[in-house]
Amino acid sequence: MSDxxxxxxxxxxxxxxxxxxxxxxEVRAKESAYKAKDSTSTVSYIDEHGHHDDIPRPPVQMENxxxxxxxxxxxxxxxxxxxxxxxxxxxxxDLMIPRYKIIVVISIGQLADHSMQMSSRCLWDAANxxxxxxxxxNSSLFAVANVYGVYFE
Amino acid sequence: MDDxxxxxxxxFVVDEVSTIVKExxxxxxxGNAYQHNRVNQWTNNVVEQxxxxxxxxxxxxxxxxxxxIMQKNGAGLQTACSCFWDNTTxxxxxxxxxxxxxxCIVSVFGLAI
Numbered sequence: 615m616s617d618x619x620x621x622x623x624x625x626x627x628x629x630x631x632x633x634x635x636x637x638x639x640e641v642r643a644k645e646s647a648y649k650a651k652d653s654t655s656t657v658s659y660i661d662e663h664g665h666h667d668d669i670p671r672p673p674v675q676m677e678n679x680x681x682x683x684x685x686x687x688x689x690x691x692x693x694x695x696x697x698x699x700x701x702x703x704x705x706x707x708d709l710m711i712p713r714y715k716i717i718v719v720i721s722i723g724q725l726a727d728h729s730m731q732m733s734s735r736c737l738w739d740a741a742n743x744x745x746x747x748x749x750x751x752n753s754s755l756f757a758v759a760n761v762y763g764v765y766f767e
Numbered sequence: 768m769d770d771x772x773x774x775x776x777x778x779f780v781v782d783e784v785s786t787i788v789k790e791x792x793x794x795x796x797x798g799n800a801y802q803h804n805r806v807n808q809w810t811n812n813v814v815e816q817x818x819x820x821x822x823x824x825x826x827x828x829x830x831x832x833x834x835x836i837m838q839k840n841g842a843g844l845q846t847a848c849s850c851f852w853d854n855t856t857x858x859x860x861x862x863x864x865x866x867x868x869x870x871c872i873v874s875v876f877g878l879a880i
Contacts, residue, residue: 653797653866657785703849716851717876719833726842729803733810734833737818743829762831764878766853 702759717762725754738764777827779858779877784821788862788873791816801838801869810834813873821875831876838869852878 699720706716721732736743742765750757795812799805813834821830837844850859856879864871 653793653864655789655792655862655864657781657789657860657862699847699849703851707851715853715857715878717831717848717878718850719846719848719874721835721844721846723837723844724842726840728838728840728842729806730835730837730844731806731810732833732835733807733814734831735811735814735818736829736831737822738829738831760833762876764829764831766878767880 702761706761711763713766715764715766717764719760719762720757722755722757725751725756732758734760736762739767777856777879779826779828779856779860779879781858781860783824784860784875784877785862787820788817788860788875789864791820792862792864792871792873796836796869796871797866800867801836803838806836810836813871817873817875821877826877827880828877829880831874831878833874835872836869837872839865839867844870846872846874848874848876850876 699718702720703716703718706718723730734745736745743763745760745762747758747760750759791813795816796809799809813836814832817832817834818830821828821832835844835846848859850857857877859874859876861872861874864873
């Protein structure tokens with residue numbers, strides 16, 4: 615029974631996708647593309663094979679603190695320049711805000727004669743989770759950085 | 768067997784999420800050409816539709832959905848993300864969609880509660 619469960623767990627773990635501390639040029643490990651009538655779409659994710667041990671580790675469990683009055687929100691952090699995904703993430707991590715998961719999203723584009731719209735919406739606990747955003751522009755490029763902080767209950 | 772079933776119900780399944788995203792994008796902007804006065808509504812529709820369908824999965828996750836719609840004009844765009852989370856339980860999925868007049872990039876991040 616345990617071998618069967620372990621096999622299934624291994625298969626399940628392979629399906630999971632996670633992206634952490636990787637450059638964007640590495641996000642090409644798996645792509646599946648399909649063509650519709652006049653549009654194409656591709657899906658990207660990465661299987662981190664190196665991180666999956668043969669012996670499944672028990673997940674680290676954090677107890678509920680029931681502290682909903684969490685101090686420290688990652689607001690204002692996205693205002694730090696220069697933009698750079700790892701720099702932003704490192705600085706946010708320096709804050710050492712406990713029990714928060716951090717997601718940093720950076721978009722850098724060429725300033726040309728085109729228009730663009732960026733939106734994001736989140737399904738979370740609005741009392742404890744929040745986001746911060748900053749835009750940078752010079753004569754040839756623009757950069758938008760979003761930092762999301764999600765409280766881990 | 769019980770452990771496996773619990774795992775399946777609480778895992779971030781990329782295929783499932785990407786299907787939801789593709790359907791949301793096709794429904795919101797499929798067959799349309801880029802129009803500046805409608806793009807705001809389109810991005811809202813895409814993210815709202817994604818979130819609605821994701822919440823219907825009923826999994827114990829918090830979701831962050833981002834959508835970028837860019838007019839095709841020869842300009843370049845680079846997006847990247849970096850996440851400080853629990854690798855074993857959390858996941859993300861990015862779908863790139865395009866037609867003749869625009870690109871649409873949708874990213875979904877799922878964080879286990």
